[in-house]
Amino acid sequence: MSEGRLLVIVEDDAAFARTLRRSFERRGYAVLSAASHEELTALLQEGHRPGYAVVDLKLGGTSGLACVKALRATDAAMSIVVLTGFASIGTTVEAIKLGASYYLAKPSSTDDIEAAFERHEGDPTAPVDGRQSSIKTVEWEHIHQALVETDFNISEAARRLGMHRRTLARKLEKRRLR
Template identity: 65%
Template sequence: MDTPDEPRLLIVEDDDAFARTLQRSFERRGYQVLRADSLEAVREVLTQQRPGYAVVDLRLSGGASGLACVQCLHAIHPECVIVVLTGYASIATAVEAVKLGARHYLAKPANTDDIEAAFARSEGDVDVELTARTTNIKTLEWERIHEMLASTDFNISETARRLGMHRRTLARKLEKQRVK
């Protein structure tokens, strides 16, 4: 288990360059860093180590979902504080990540300070600002597309088929910035 002097962190990320950058940053802050790039690698790490913290990328190579890694981590080591980090944020995947055991869900780009702050927060914030803005149709469309993407393990062709649109149309929509 972690000691206060050297907390143990598992980074689940298939982008080697990004994982190395995170690793170096957390090691400078005193963490012992373990790395995994797949669900199988997570299981292997957990046979020998019990990290107190984990940063899990939502979308892993080969169509694998980081949600499966969150579920595995939480099932084997429920005390682990898990933060999901993704460039494909959606309400659907955020809800599922929390249901599966993640403490927080951060959209990329997020830095080490953001991740550490998420580790430290154990309670929700009742003072979070509620917006008076109603959801517009573009935001609803964006969220529906990402919900479907998550349910198809980010398979663009299958998502387009289920949404009843051409694959190229879906690809163009995904290239656009989200409406804020």
């Protein structure tokens, strides 16, 4: 496999991973896939050294942040983009601290991801007067931060949030963690 444009996709949704794979292969990337942190670790132990990575934030019941950390430890210059269907400020900060190059909310196109690979510096001209966060958004970010801190353990997150586990499960069901 060509190591120059080698991309690893860490995504547990097989259909989405397959779509991403095909799209990047048409753009000239050699693509590896992993559905979990364990599969990613096996690929890295086989000696694969991707220059690019797309990591889903939620892999089954675990966090993709461990994958970001493992990828960054493998190659400090790798371009790592984290994709998530439930973005929050807390996970964005953690992903960047662990070595992600960029963080995108789903749905994101292959063009968006490829553009993120090329972004190596922040934009000092980015507007800071964005829209105000709604109470629901603030609540969701607080819930999501608790989930990240507990490695997506719903019972422990509910305890830390001071709510019943079933209440938290209902809230999560309304706003799918995908």
